[in-house]
Amino acid sequence: MDLKGKKVLVFGAGKSGIGAADLLGSAGAQPVIYDGNADLDKEAVLHKTNGKYTPEIWAGDFPERALDSLDLIVLSPGVPTDLPLVKSFYEKGLPVWSEVELAYRTGKGEVLAITGTNGKTTTTALLGKIMGDARESVFVVGNIGTAYTSKSLEMREDSVTVAEISSFQLETIDQFRPKVSAILNITEDHLNRHHTMEEYIRVKELITKNQGPEDVCVLNYEDEVLRKFGENVVPKVVYFSSLRKLDQGIYLDGDQIMLKTEKEEIPIVKTEELKILGRHNHENVMAAAAMAYYAGVSVESIRKSVCEFVAVPHRIEYVTEKNGVAYYNDSKGTNPDAAIKGIQAMNRPTLLIGGGYDKPYGYSLFNLDAMATICHILSDGEDDLWQYSMDDGRNMQKAVAWLFPYIADKSSWPFAEDVMFWDEWPVAQPALLFSICNTSNRTYLEIWKSLEHFPTNDEVIRNLPIRHPLLWL
Numbered sequence: 001m002d003l004k005g006k007k008v009l010v011f012g013a014g015k016s017g018i019g020a021a022d023l024l025g026s027a028g029a030q031p032v033i034y035d036g037n038a039d040l041d042k043e044a045v046l047h048k049t050n051g052k053y054t055p056e057i058w059a060g061d062f063p064e065r066a067l068d069s070l071d072l073i074v075l076s077p078g079v080p081t082d083l084p085l086v087k088s089f090y091e092k093g094l095p096v097w098s099e100v101e102l103a104y105r106t107g108k109g110e111v112l113a114i115t116g117t118n119g120k121t122t123t124t125a126l127l128g129k130i131m132g133d134a135r136e137s138v139f140v141v142g143n144i145g146t147a148y149t150s151k152s153l154e155m156r157e158d159s160v161t162v163a164e165i166s167s168f169q170l171e172t173i174d175q176f177r178p179k180v181s182a183i184l185n186i187t188e189d190h191l192n193r194h195h196t197m198e199e200y201i202r203v204k205e206l207i208t209k210n211q212g213p214e215d216v217c218v219l220n221y222e223d224e225v226l227r228k229f230g231e232n233v234v235p236k237v238v239y240f241s242s243l244r245k246l247d248q249g250i251y252l253d254g255d256q257i258m259l260k261t262e263k264e265e266i267p268i269v270k271t272e273e274l275k276i277l278g279r280h281n282h283e284n285v286m287a288a289a290a291m292a293y294y295a296g297v298s299v300e301s302i303r304k305s306v307c308e309f310v311a312v313p314h315r316i317e318y319v320t321e322k323n324g325v326a327y328y329n330d331s332k333g334t335n336p337d338a339a340i341k342g343i344q345a346m347n348r349p350t351l352l353i354g355g356g357y358d359k360p361y362g363y364s365l366f367n368l369d370a371m372a373t374i375c376h377i378l379s380d381g382e383d384d385l386w387q388y389s390m391d392d393g394r395n396m397q398k399a400v401a402w403l404f405p406y407i408a409d410k411s412s413w414p415f416a417e418d419v420m421f422w423d424e425w426p427v428a429q430p431a432l433l434f435s436i437c438n439t440s441n442r443t444y445l446e447i448w449k450s451l452e453h454f455p456t457n458d459e460v461i462r463n464l465p466i467r468h469p470l471l472w473l
Contacts, residue, residue: 001095001105004028007069011086012076013040013057018048019147020074020099025053026153027106032056032070036085067092074102077168098172099149100142100165105175107152109137109159112291115170115207116184116220119284120144122276122311123184124164127288130305131160134297138162142169160295170206177210180291181235182218184283186225201225211235216294218287221246238294240286242279250286252279257286259293269303275310 006029010021013035021031031053033045038060045057058066062085073089073096075081081096089096097105104111112131114124121144128140137156141148142164155161163178186201208217213234219226221239230237239249250259250268257268268289271282285306292302 001072003072003106006030006071007032008072008074009034009070010055010074010076011035011079013037013045013059014076014078016076016078016099016147016149017074018045019149020076020102021055022050022052023102023106023149023152024074025050025055029072030056032058034058034062036060036062064088067094070094072097074099075172077166081171095174096172097174098169099147100163100169101173101176103141103148103152104173104177107148107159107161108155108157109161110295111161111163111176111178112180112295113142113163113165113176113178113207114182114184114287114291115165115167115204116182117187117204119184119280119287120164120166122281123182123284123288124162126284126306126309127291128162129309130288130292130297130302131162131295133305134292134301135160142166165207167200167203170203173206173209175210177212178207178215180216180218180295181207181211182287182291183207183220183226183229184287185220185223205229208233208235216291218290218294220283220287221249221251236294238290240283240290242283242286250290252282252286257282257289259290259299266299268299269306273307275307277311281311 008024008029009032010017024031033055040059042057124144132138137159139151139161143166144164215235217235218238219230221241241251255271259266289302
């Protein structure tokens with residue numbers, strides 16, 4: 001679609017919406033920014049634009065009579081597609097695009113796109129480093145923090161775009177076609193938006209919708225849903241596995257990551273050479289390395305880049321060590337699966353500070369195997385882990401209540417000699433892990449305050465790394 005002169009409604013006045021409107025203005029379109037908040041400060045929205053155009057700004061009830069004047073709708077990721085207003089756009093026959101689709105249509109070069117429930121940002125950052133070390137014009141965009149729309153007009157024919165793509169953004173793609181895609185894993189998340197696990201899976205798999213047989217899709221062999229999905233997709237499938245050798249694909253063999261193609265078996269890197277912890281990060285390395293290899297990067301360049309890569313902020317990020325306590329910030333572990341992977345990466349007895357807002361996901365995953373290194377758990381925020389009696393097995397409170405008998409019965413606990421209750425906890429302990437399993441809108445300062453009502457050791461509290469802010473989620 002030639003955007004010049006087209007009247008385009010941008011639904012959402014946040015960062016993504018402003019980015020889309022700026023792009024449309026630069027492309028010669030006539031953007032209209034709309035937000036359902038009747039109290040929207042229109043002047044503030046106007047000041048957030050790049051100032052190179054003057055958009056119309058609508059707020060509150062949508063003027064349905066204006067539908068006939070529109071040529072295109074661009075939805076911000078936070079706008080659900082099942083809203084009655086959005087449905088009316090479809091009924092009117094208007095094209096509805098995500099910001100990703102808009103950026104793709106206006107950008108140039110090759111696209112490498114990553115989705116999945118967990119690991120997207122680390123894999124995107126790592127792939128961005130690999131490609132940036134190997135290519136001249138590289139853009140790392142999407143959910144990682146830089147709006148895709150803010151960079152698309154800077155792209156050249158020889159550019160490579162590494163994009164972290166969420167399920168919200170995939171809902172309304174049309175022609176978006178990555179040369180190499182990856183789905184890292186699929187576990188329960190965002191069901192308040194997608195309503196069913198089946199719909200969440202369907203949307204994630206849309207990343208391959210327009211790929212052809214000459215394209216590549218990297219999938220997690222250990223994810224049953226993705227393994228089955230890989231049997232029926234059009235692009236070439238490359239699996240990765242941290243648990244077994246593969247006939248073809250990339251896998252962990254002891255401490256060696258190996259890539260096996262149709263012609264050869266190639267050592268990529270040893271895990272001891274990596275600066276990021278945990279099996280899940282080994283999987284992230286495998287996914288990024290496979291994507292880079294099939295995008296044409298040499299093995300030598302891939303190896304050098306992955307060995308230099310350090311953890312993304314807030315993802316098992318080493319903060320400091322004080323009085324013998326190593327502090328790790330895993331505050332982007334915002335669902336049970338992500339939190340468990342952070343826990344599993346710890347190689348010594350660990351104090352977990354977790355909590356946040358409860359989500360209706362299965363905490364049965366918090367089992368003895370996953371929690372083997374955990375000596376004590378604290379909760380922050382909305383839900384006190386110990387105040388409620390649980391009977392449905394699907395929330396954090398019951399998960400912790402289930403664990404406590406095993407802590408009390410030290411004979412059944414894997415680290416029995418290390419287990420102790422909080423009033424026995426000395427100042428110097430091996431590790432303290434922030435993993436905010438179900439949170440939004442939290443800061444370390446809030447966590448600090450929320451800990452005050454627990455019987456805690458004052459010196460340990462004073463040593464908490466609250467100077468590091470938690471990303472708003």
